[in-house]
Amino acid sequence: MAGSSKNVADMRPGEVGIVSGFTDDHLSVKLMEMGCLPGAAVRFNFTAPFGDPVCISVSGYELSLRLEEAATISILN
């Protein structure tokens, strides 16, 4: 976690960013298939009651991810 790169797990509800890349090859294929694409705008909607999983909007879809999965999506904002 060195460096200043931010990921989706760091976002707060309502925050918006741009997907800049993935840190996990295996998950990235699934994420992209679900519409989470590099360059797409991502909005952090809300979390489940215990803070995990989280709900994001990307490419017009609402996805739920676990925090550890959200952490593999790097963002720019």
Add this chain to the structure above:
Amino acid sequence: MTSSRKPKIALVGNPNSGKSSLFNHLTGLNQKIGNFPGVTVEKKIGHSSLPDGTSAEIIDLPGIYSIYPRSLDEKIVAEILLDHHAPTVPDKVVVIVDGTNLKRGFLLLTQIIDMGLPTILALNMMDLAAKAGISYDFNALSKKMGVPVVPINARKGVGLDELKKLMAKPLSPPDRQIFSIWANAKAPVQELREALNVDNDYEAYQFLEQPQSLKFLSAEKQEMVNSIRLKHEFFPGKFQGAETIQRYGFIQDLLNEITLKASDNSWKKNSSKLDRILTHKIWGYLIFFGLLFLIFQSIFAWAQLPMDLIDSGFARLAGFVGSILPEGPLTSLLAEGIIPGIGGIMIFIPQIAILFAFISVLEESGYMARVVFLMDKVMRKFGLNGKSVVPLMSGVACAIPAIMATRTIENWKERTITIFVTPLMSCSARLPVFTILVALIVPDEKALGFFNLQGLALMGLYLLGFVAALGSAFVMKLLINVKERSYLIMELPTYRIPKWSNVGYTILEKTKAFVLEAGKVIMAISVILWVLASYGPGDAMSKAEENVLEQSKNMRLTEEGLKDRVAAYKLEHSYAGVIGKGIEPIIKPLGFDWKIGIALITSFAAREVFVSTMATIYSIGSVSEDDSSTIKERMQAEVNPDTGGPRFTPATGFSLLVFYTFAMQCMSTIAVVQRETKGWKWPLLQLAYMTVLAYVSAFAVYQILS
């Protein structure tokens, strides 16, 4: 009538794209569940009459996001679409895409087009798209993709005439490949196409990418694929991400060209407002548990009346048949074996129908995904997955569909644990056993003024099963050591009003599946039970009358009393009696006698048989032609010869209840687990575990209470 073979048309699309609505509209009540040959996954097939007077076979494939499978459901689709030379290969594929957001549906569409099967694109939910102010250039879309395009509204059935016309017309495979295969894959693809006679480049490319989906090839051919892959150093999975990016690049260009007006997404706002309440940390759980409570209440309250009607109806039918037909083994088989057996199957229909009505409403409305979202963190602590909630909940109705519902869990360990513990959830087949025993040993009184004691006992049994399921899951989580990533990347679909006809079809489909799958077993057991109770080894059965007369020479019995004795003698010397007596030493520490032993043996295959066995034992054991005496009353009157007190004391009763809560006692579940885990290891482990758990717990309960 040109060919005797019906054209096969497969429906493919993302989950929530409206595929099942379309399928139901196309086929109506003309559908059935079958199995794909070789693979063990059920498929929905229906028939649809086309405008040219012919009829087509419509196959509903599980919803998928991509041709690269992660779950079992997705794997089946990949296998069917990849094997172009099998009789199962569809003649045409209809790809259904959510018209309000094309991107993800188009990813799948471009993959299907590249597979080289004749493809039709059905753009669904065009009514919602219009409301959101979206419009597309269909002509440009059709030209760019090289496939015919039909806008439809599957919920209302709009546009289906046009779709059916296209289904009837001859259609050639798409004339293009959208994905251009990587330079370094060209040589192995060419080699494969020549060696195995593969139809097109992308199909051959999939052979390289998906070694795990090639079960349809002979071992020899799989070896050929492997050697070509090794020779060219092609690593499966390495380029999947790059392929997806290339496809999305194409899709983005295409969307820019064909979109006349884009959406402003305003129609989704309702959904997020609802989510604020339904996934709230307090309201969310309150609503979820409130719903669960409502489901339980309705299963018990609404199902009671139809169940009583079915019960008394079959009892009357059996009595009627027994009275009009001449006495003999055939009449006895019919009246005491077959008719009660059918009744024993039919009695579960109301509960199963109500449960699946609820489950299908929750799924149709989009709420089920929120339940997964709410429960994932909690379930993970027990080695399960948020998606395990649905199987566990369905397990309350019947473990068979519940275990089949675990297919959506991608992770092997979580799926196996879910399958393993689901039968511990108290299914509806346990309910008759619970009901009769609870009524027997728990007084029908109120505690604290309004809690019905019997109701509380029943709830306690359900809780016990649930706690055992979670506890066992936790132990398994520690025992199974597999390093496989578990993930929960899942769509939260927009909330919708459920489509009631879809709910109806689901109820019909699940009920039919239960009657046919579990019904066969219950039926067979009923007949076997009748044979076991009516025949015995040696000549003890045929000489029963003589022997009893001999024994009771000096007793001056009435005719009635003599009949009773003969019947009791017969039961004791039947095969069932012999087996029951054989296991008596083993079950005595649990407080059971040989009559309960007979019930344990017969209900080993299906636990609900316990009640009908009790009925058989006591109606054969006492020939009093008094129809008003119910099974419960007969069981109450049963005396324990050792103590002189009633047979069913609280200790024996609770011991039996606990035994039935934990014991597997269901042949159909064993068969389904064997099918789903593709082997005998898990079902046998499960059987052993549950039997030991049941025996030890019942032993403890009896020893403590007596």
